[in-house]
Amino acid sequence: MTNTTKEVFEKYQVRKTKKQKTNFIEYVKSVAEQEGYSFKVEKGYFGAKNIVIGDPDTAKVVYTAHYDTCSVLPLPNFITPKNIWIYLLYQLVLAMLIFIPIAVFDFISDSLIMHLGLDPFYAFLSTEFVCFLVLWLLIGGPANKHTANDNTSGVTALFDIMTALPPESRNSVALIFFDLEEAGTIGSAAFSSKHKKAMKDKLLVNFDCISDGEHILFAVHKKARKFAPLLEQAFKANDNVTVEVATKGFFYPSDQANFPCGVGVAALKKTNKTNLLYMDRIHTNKDTVYREENIDFLVKGSVKLAELITE
16 A cells, blocks of 8 residues: 555545545645646536646546545445446435435325414425435535545545656646546536547546456447557456456446546456446445555556557
8 A cells, every 4th residue: 555545544535525625635736746747726617626637638648536525325326337227226226215205204294284284385395305405415415434445546546646657658647636526527527628629539547436346347438449459458457356348338427428538447346146247335334445456456557558558
């Protein structure tokens, strides 16, 4: 585990409040300047603050990860990138678990207000308040204090890439820490809009939840397929991880979706009997698994990719 990784886990693992984000931004700045990179913060929609290391307009490849922290939830966000139907079914079950208590509350409040002879408008207000409270808990509720996979893993990978890149490759790489991914990829959307022309044909590799699972999936968008051979050459499987560079048949919702040549990178587990690839534990207090082998593999591959893409 590198020094920056230890520092992030000890001091900056939770990045949700304005103060926490400001402290983290200052830490990124100190590391970037120490390594000789340019540093700036770009503001976007809804107060998003994207941290930009290097020059994304002139870089040959852009490495990204989101740094904001999600709210802690009782159930994990269960993702199956190679089976969208299971993913959608799980999301439907979650929606029902949220809707049923609201419906029960609405029924009880309506009955009580009718019994008391009060204006029915009060029942509407009470239901709206509960809906707002649930929404706040999902997005703006208490921060998850355990973020090893989502997305401290991606954050530490960017730090390690920053320090591992040789001097001759640094001008060809930009590293972006996106804000407000958990609120709907707001930070990356703002960045994409600001740098639309520069990012039109540029490879963007987004590290999202890369430390819990031995199977590394590269979800390659259609326009980024031309980079698939370089990805396969740079990131070759070893004894610690298996690798899949997928150019179709996947669904992985994260920041790379906002870019034409986006590639999402995630660590997944595999069931024994059905070989179903899945991600669990994220958004809960069980998000504590950090496979250093994954980060080391991806950092070395990223350095190699930077060399290949400039040849």
